[in-house]
Amino acid sequence: MKAGVSLGLAIERVAHDIDAQFDHILALPGDPRRQLYEAMRHAAMAGGKRLRPLLVKATCDLFNIDGRAASRVGVAIECIHVYSLVHDDLPCMDNDDVRRGKPTVHRAFDEATAVLAGDALHTMAFEVLGNEETHQDPFVRVELMLELARAAGASGMAGGQMMDIEAERASFDLATVTRLQQLKTGALFSFCLEAGAIMARVPPEGRTGLRGYARDIGLAFQIADDLLDVEGDAALAGKTLGKDAGAGKETFVSLLGVERAREQAKLLVQQAKDHLHVYGSEADLLRSIADYVVERDR
């Protein structure tokens, strides 16, 4: 099977699977908590490429990990990703009205419900990972939960989001913007690869290549996002564009210029693939994803 074909198929299958699982774990209750679940469904089942669950799936394929485990870990990561989008869209943060072509949660419901729906999705990630349906070995489950918490919290994603707010007030250099993005989006990308390795019981010292791959595609992804922000088509992207420049934030594009930023993204994609040289054709899906992260939404 050609890599291109298999990527398309993989995206479709993962997206379908994640939606089916959200539909199950977010079944509407028959009590006054109903609106909370409706808001969680609105946020979690709005489509999207499910890139993070796809990365988990591709890493699990590398180690022949059971598809059920990959899929539950994918849902958990998506819970974290989606919660961060819901809170990020709030009026006090990015104040976005549209996400994936639909009204954002605080627009479709109200702000209080959006805060709560984000909170409940956040907790749900740990509820999903802790359940023995995810993996029968408690040591694997606890390591998954601990690493996800590290990736999502103050020393990961939430820390990166604080830096992102500070970026409007300060003038960050390239090293600081790189660190910001490594925390804000890279930490969760790294967890996707790490999760596969944890389930395959690969010891931390054997995860260097996967970590390198994750770091490189994370940055490439962000550069592509910055390029999209200045060059993209809002209708295709399904969100407001031109926000960073408007907010006076330094980005890879503002610091490097469009041409050098595009070159840098290409270089990172090649470097990411180089990290996979010890793996054979089982890593082809990861290789296709590396190309895909700089090509999406255009």
Added chain:
Amino acid sequence: MKAGVSLGLAIERVAHDIDAQFDHILALPGDPRRQLYEAMRHAAMAGGKRLRPLLVKATCDLFNIDGRAASRVGVAIECIHVYSLVHDDLPCMDNDDVRRGKPTVHRAFDEATAVLAGDALHTMAFEVLGNEETHQDPFVRVELMLELARAAGASGMAGGQMMDIEAERASFDLATVTRLQQLKTGALFSFCLEAGAIMARVPPEGRTGLRGYARDIGLAFQIADDLLDVEGDAALAGKTLGKDAGAGKETFVSLLGVERAREQAKLLVQQAKDHLHVYGSEADLLRSIADYVVERDR
């Protein structure tokens, strides 16, 4: 030692220990994430009675569990409790300016920082529990994390908060108000007792008494809170009072009246103590806490 004396001492020791631990895990970083940590410290180190960590400590004493484990579980619960207060105080939720006599986080910093600080404290609970310093047995750690997630999420605290928002629009009966409070505050109280039993490896069928105790003091606590809301002294309570009546919400007091509500709280405290009858004097601290929950802040 008299119960009264030992309760006072226990409160003091637990409060001191929790502050010391927050001071350690929230050490200020030397990068642009600093404001996030400052906001987390502002919220987490604002004093307070540390009732939930005290409940964990008292349950651990019952089973002779290592103080270090009790103390880390206490910090994790307090992370969840504090995050919920920070988000609850937001303008789109209760819009509170004062908490424990100090400006709320969105007042002392800004709304975006308050959302993020709440989020980061939320994640930190799982980071603390997942660390092997909390307990050497991964099965115990994973059970603690899973039960905390269940208590905090959509089927626990967050679900109760959604019901609390709906309470402004609907007219709830006593059964629904009881369920609301069991989710909003009771679920976390129950986890405090459950955590001790998990660490002592008491099987779920042996936890009935502890669960009953937690359920009863949780409701008694809430009735006391409702009484405080209509009768209390704002300066002593360190927060805005009279909010529920202002928001047109049904409470135990609005549904039962002051006298019957007070009687009901007393009855629940007695019932809570009755659940402890299988335990000897080791449960005296839990008995004192049952009295204490209806007496605080007056």
